[in-house]
Amino acid sequence: MDYTHLGRTGLRVSRVALGTMNFGELTDEPASFAIMDTALDVGINFFDTADVYGGPQSPDMAKGYGTSEEIIGNWLAQDTSRRDRIVLATKVYQPMETGPNDKYLSAFHIRRACEASLKRLKTDHIDLYQMHHIDRATPWEEIWQAMEQLIREGKITYVGSSNLAGWDIATAQMSANARHLLGLASEQSLYNLTARTIELEVIPALRHFGIGLIPWSPIGMGLLGGVLRKIENGRRATPGLQARIEALRPQLEAWEALCDDIGETPSDVALAWLLHNPAVTSVISGPRTVEQLQQNLKAPSISLSGEVLAKLDKIWPGPGGEAPQAYAW
Numbered sequence: 001m002d003y004t005h006l007g008r009t010g011l012r013v014s015r016v017a018l019g020t021m022n023f024g025e026l027t028d029e030p031a032s033f034a035i036m037d038t039a040l041d042v043g044i045n046f047f048d049t050a051d052v053y054g055g056p057q058s059p060d061m062a063k064g065y066g067t068s069e070e071i072i073g074n075w076l077a078q079d080t081s082r083r084d085r086i087v088l089a090t091k092v093y094q095p096m097e098t099g100p101n102d103k104y105l106s107a108f109h110i111r112r113a114c115e116a117s118l119k120r121l122k123t124d125h126i127d128l129y130q131m132h133h134i135d136r137a138t139p140w141e142e143i144w145q146a147m148e149q150l151i152r153e154g155k156i157t158y159v160g161s162s163n164l165a166g167w168d169i170a171t172a173q174m175s176a177n178a179r180h181l182l183g184l185a186s187e188q189s190l191y192n193l194t195a196r197t198i199e200l201e202v203i204p205a206l207r208h209f210g211i212g213l214i215p216w217s218p219i220g221m222g223l224l225g226g227v228l229r230k231i232e233n234g235r236r237a238t239p240g241l242q243a244r245i246e247a248l249r250p251q252l253e254a255w256e257a258l259c260d261d262i263g264e265t266p267s268d269v270a271l272a273w274l275l276h277n278p279a280v281t282s283v284i285s286g287p288r289t290v291e292q293l294q295q296n297l298k299a300p301s302i303s304l305s306g307e308v309l310a311k312l313d314k315i316w317p318g319p320g321g322e323a324p325q326a327y328a329w
Contacts, residue, residue: 001043002300006087006128006281007185008210009158013087015275015300017046017214018293019286024054024067026288032071033078038290040085042297046282047072048188048214050091050132051117065096066120073122083123090117091162093132105135107146114150130160130188134168140175148181162188162216166201166323173209184211186281191215193255193273194223194248196318203279204322212281215274224270226259228252254315264302271299273312 003012018039023032036047054067069090076083092113095103103109117126129150131143150156161172161184169187176183187206189198192215206213219225227245231237237245245252259266274283287293304312320326 001045001297003045004281005212006158007206007212009182009185009212011087011127011158011185013046013282014044015282016044016271016296017048017089017282017284018044019216019284020047020049020068020072021053021286022288023049023071029071029074031289033075034290035287035293036072036075038293040082042294045085046087046089048089048284050094050130051096051113051120052091052094052132065094066116069117069120073120077122087127088121088123089128089130089160090121090126091130091132092117093135105131105138105143105146107142110143110146111150114155118155125154126156128158128160128185129156130162130186131164133163134161134165136168140172141179143172144176144179144181148179158182158185160184160186160188160214163190164202166205169202169205169209169211173211184209186212186214188214188216188284190217191274191280192218192220192224193270193312193316194220196316199321200319200323200326203277207279213277213279214282214284215280216284218274218283218285219267219270223248223252224255224266226256226266228256251315258308258311258315262304262308264298265295267295268299268302269304269312271296272302272304273309275300276304276309 002015004015005011006013018036027035049068049072051069052065055065092110093104096113096116101108114126114129118124129147147156147159161169164172164187169184173183187202189202191198191213203213222241223244256266259269271283274280283299285293285296287296
C-alpha cells in the first residue's frame with residue numbers, strides 16, 4: 001500500500017481509504033469486521049465514517065444512525081492495539097435526534113456530537129473530525145472556537161470538511177488563519193469522471209491552501225464500475241440508475257470499451273484516474289464485502305498513459321479547466 005501526506009500536514013494516510021457508510025445498513029457487523037480486518041492486513045490505515053452512517057433511521061430518530069460508528073467501536077474494542085494503527089475519521093452536521101440543536105455546526109451541537117461519536121467509537125480521540133456539510137447560518141468564528149476547544153482537550157487532532165464550495169473553503173481557512181490555527185487538513189467532495197464540477201473552483205482552492213482532497217463516490221454510484229456488463233449478465237438496476245444509464249449509454253459504451261482495451265476493470269481505472277490528480281490524497285472505497293475491497297486495491301499501481309488520459313477526457317469531459325478561464329476566455 002502506498003501512503004501520502006494528508007494535505008499539507010505531516011500525517012501519512014493510505015492512498016485507498018476504507019469508507020464505512022454501508023456498515024450497519026447493507027453490511028452486518030460480522031461482515032464489517034471481516035472488511036476491517038482485511039483493510040488493516042493490506043495496509044489501509046485510513047478509516048472514514050460519519051455519525052449519521054448506519055441507517056435507515058427509525059421513526060423516533062433515536063436509532064439507526066450511529067450504527068457504523070458503533071460497529072467500528074466494537075471492532076476496536078476486540079484489540080486495543082488496532083486504534084494506534086489507523087487514522088480514524090468521522091463527521092458532524094446531520095440531525096441525530098429531533099431537537100432544534102441536534103444538527104448542523106453550532107458550538108453546542110459540535111461538542112455534543114463529538115462526545116457521542118467518541119462513545120460509539122469506544123475511543124478517547126478522533127484523528128480527523130470533518131464537517132459533513134456547510135452551515136452558513138453559523139459563523140466560522142463559532143465553529144473554529146468549538147474545534148479549537150476539542151483540539152485543546154485532546155478529543156480531535158485534525159479538522160476536515162466535506163461538500164464545501166470553493167469560497168467556503170477560502171472563508172474557512174482565512175478565519176482559521178486569523179485564530180492562528182492549522183485550519184482544514186482535508187476536504188471530501190463528490191468527484192469522479194462523471195462529476196467534475198469541483199475542477200472549476202474547489203480543487204484550485206484546495207491546492208492554494210494545501211488542503212488534501214478525498215473524493216467520495218469515485219465510481220459514480222456504480223456507473224463507472226462496468227454497469228453495462230453487469231446488466232447484460234443479469235444484474236438488476238434501480239429505476240433511477242437505469243435512467244442514468246440510458247442517458248449516458250454512448251459514453252458508458254465508450255468507457256467500458258476503453259477499459260477493455262487497456263486490460264483493466266472499469267472500477268480500477270476510475271480510481272486510478274483520480275489518483276493521477278496531484279490534489280487527491282486518498283480515494284474512498286466503500287465496499288459491502290471483502291471481495292469488493294480487494295478489487296479496489298490494484299488502483300494505486302495502475303499507471304494511465306497520457307494517451308489514455310486524453311481519451312478519458314474526451315469520453316467524460318470536465319468543465320473546461322479552472323475558473324474563470326474555463327468560461328471567460
